[in-house]
Amino acid sequence: MTLWYLARAAGLIAFLAATGSVVLGALASTGHRADDRSRDRRVLRQLAHRSAAVVTVAMLGLHVVLVVTDSFVDLSVPGALVPFTAGYRGFALGLGTLAAYSLAAVAVSGAARGRLAASARSARHWRALHASAYVVWLLSLGHGILAGTDTGRWWTWVLYAGCAAAVAGALVARLVVADRHESTSPLAAARRQLTTGGVR
Amino acid sequence: MRIEVDWTRCDGHGLCARLLPEKVGLDEWGFPVIDTPEIGDDLVPHARRAVGACPALALRLVPG
Numbered sequence A: 001m002t003l004w005y006l007a008r009a010a011g012l013i014a015f016l017a018a019t020g021s022v023v024l025g026a027l028a029s030t031g032h033r034a035d036d037r038s039r040d041r042r043v044l045r046q047l048a049h050r051s052a053a054v055v056t057v058a059m060l061g062l063h064v065v066l067v068v069t070d071s072f073v074d075l076s077v078p079g080a081l082v083p084f085t086a087g088y089r090g091f092a093l094g095l096g097t098l099a100a101y102s103l104a105a106v107a108v109s110g111a112a113r114g115r116l117a118a119s120a121r122s123a124r125h126w127r128a129l130h131a132s133a134y135v136v137w138l139l140s141l142g143h144g145i146l147a148g149t150d151t152g153r154w155w156t157w158v159l160y161a162g163c164a165a166a167v168a169g170a171l172v173a174r175l176v177v178a179d180r181h182e183s184t185s186p187l188a189a190a191r192r193q194l195t196t197g198g199v200r
Numbered sequence B: 001m002r003i004e005v006d007w008t009r010c011d012g013h014g015l016c017a018r019l020l021p022e023k024v025g026l027d028e029w030g031f032p033v034i035d036t037p038e039i040g041d042d043l044v045p046h047a048r049r050a051v052g053a054c055p056a057l058a059l060r061l062v063p064g
């Protein structure tokens, strides 16, 4: 039974850390003011984003190992590895399996950022790949709500709603900043001309 | 090692100057000014950090 408690706790912490990482990642590209303090804050957000991502991966690993080894729910290794084949809450666990795989892709892309995004072209692909972190987060939210045995208690709703508001807010802030930057920076305009011949 | 800026990508975010102040200054618009691009061994870890922090992926550390 202890393992089961730990498994749930690890899952929840992984979700919280994922939320933190997504929020900080989105906010890392905001704050374009040209003074040293906002530059330093940006560097710090970036660092915190990467640290939260490491915690997410570690906690997810723990969560998976504990859920499989624990005997309270009967989950086999193949059931955990192949999406939607788990006997217990198959759909909900499938979401979790998919989230874990896509998180692995996002985490690897993040760790290999310098190598994968060496040219301007590959940088665009890198951004698209890394932005699938938002999908990972949605999958894990679905997984948490549908598979979590705590779902329904008041504090889980507070937690999920708070996390969803944080991610939505950070995403909006990021899009607003990117839009403003694209439309006001002469450099961005010039580059658009150069790289796409003026077509967006 | 040498540090290079890809000017087609640099957006003048200026983060590199905060992480590698020994080598990178900023002009009045926030774009990096690098007088001597050669990076000594003692500065390589800092240079890598600056390369990893550049939001536009415009910084590079190249051998030589």
Ligand code: SF4
Residues within 6 Å of the ligand: B005, B009, B010, B011, B012, B013, B014, B015, B016, B017, B030, B031, B032, B053, B054, B055, B056, B057, B058, B059
């Ligand atoms: S961090 Fe990158 S984008 Fe910002 S000024 Fe330095 S090289 Fe340019």
